Amino acid sequence: MQVSGYLKLSVAVALATIALKTAAWWVSGSVGLLSDALESLVNLAGATFALAMVTIAARPPDDDHPYGHHKAEYFSSGFEGVLIGAAALAIVWTAVQRLLNPQPLEALGLGLALSVLASVLNGALAWSMLRKAREVHSVALEGDARHLMTDVWTTAGVVLGLGAVAATGWTWLDPLLAIAVAANILREGLRLVRRSVGGLMDEALDARSQAAIQQVLDGFAHPAIRFDHLTTRRAGQRRFADLHMHMPAGWTLRRAAALRGEVEQALMSAVPGLRATIQLLPMDVEAHLDDPRDPT
Template sequence: MQVATYLKISVAVALATIALKTGAWWVSGSVSLLSDALESLVNLAGAMFALAMVTIAARPPDDDHPYGHHKAEYFSSGFEGVLIFAAALGIVWAAVDRLLHPQPLDAVGWGLVLSVISSVMNGVLAASMLKKARAARSMALEADARHLFTDVWTSGGVVLGLLAVLATGWQWLDPVIAIAVALNILREGARLVWGSVNGLLDEALDADSLAAIETTLEGFRHQAIRFDHVVTRRAGQRRFVDLHMHMPAAWTLGRAAAVRTSVEQALMAAVPGLRASIQLLPMDVEAHLGDERDPL
């Protein structure tokens, strides 16, 4: 299935889990189950925004965006992180109010059953989405999958906490668990926002990709050819590497271009989704990057 299809399924599952978790809160009155339902609302908003950004990212380059629209996916993870912060604040507000005004819980058993059903749905979907995200190198899909996993662990904590309330009769455990849930999803929100920022700031490729690039270049290095100024970056599902290739000045342009084509093809075969850009230079010429006279 395509990335967009997974996100459409995520929207449908989010709607189902919202219904289940809201029902769990309604029948039990548990503020921790309410916090779980609020996080599912974030899942829905995040999945819908991710679907919109993936659609934009798939657009081909145009006159206004000659390098494509790949970075749109990073806005998705950042937006979802901000939504998580908002949900966490709502959870804390509800939990503090419940601490100040305790209320007995009702029909906790049914609430737990509905919560477990929704967690199983989210867990199965999240595992499938994360596998697809790694294969497609989709930041938006990975962010949505990791948020769903956070939701699963959050629901697990809520279930265990409510079982502790039933076993001990300590009603204050319910809002305390809700606050712990809020702190946990705040951590996930911060991670998503940070990942989005790094992507928009042209973060270098991961260590495995860098190692594959170096291994490929090593296969072409010899006395007549050397490489330098190798830089990489990511933009959504696309990856880029720019470098200089030095060769003898006596070589013909055709021969130099043929070697460059071989290197580019080898690099793109070694790292899926890579686009290589190689500048040809004579062996005795150096490119001066980062000159102090550069006003930037």
């Protein structure tokens, strides 16, 4: 299944989850379950937005965006992060009200059963989405899957806590649970925002990809060849590397281009999705007047 297929499925599951969890809150009157339902509402908005963004990200480059539309994914994870934060604050507000005006819970068993059902749905979906996200390096899909996973854990916590309420009759435990859920949601939201800022700010590739690139370059080591000015960045599923290849000034362009082809090929197979741009230069010439000479 394609990334967009998973996201469509997650919209459908989000709708089902909202119905189940809202019913769980409705029958029990628990703010813990309400906080859980609210988070699912955020899921729906997030999944819908992610779907729109991934559709844009998959578009081929055009005249206005000659490098492609890969960065669109970062809007999605940033937007979702902000939504998650807003939901968390709404939950805290509701829970504090309930702490001040405690109310008894009803039909807790039925409410909990509905919640568990919703969680099983979410857990199964999140697990398969996370696998796909890792496979294709999709930030939007990963954001959505992680969010679903948070949902499952928070629901598990709420269900356990409400079980304790049923056993002890301590109704104040319910709003405290809701606040704990909110704190967890907020943390996840901040993580997503931080991630999309990293992408929009052209953060370098992760250490593992950089090490893989360096290893390939080291493999081509030769006294007459020097690689320098390596810069990397990531744009959604695309990864970019720019570097210089310095060689003896007497080499023919054909010979130089052949070696560059080999290096490019090796880089692309070492780091999937990498697009390498390699400038060919004589040993003692830099590409730009203001290029500092690398210390190597």
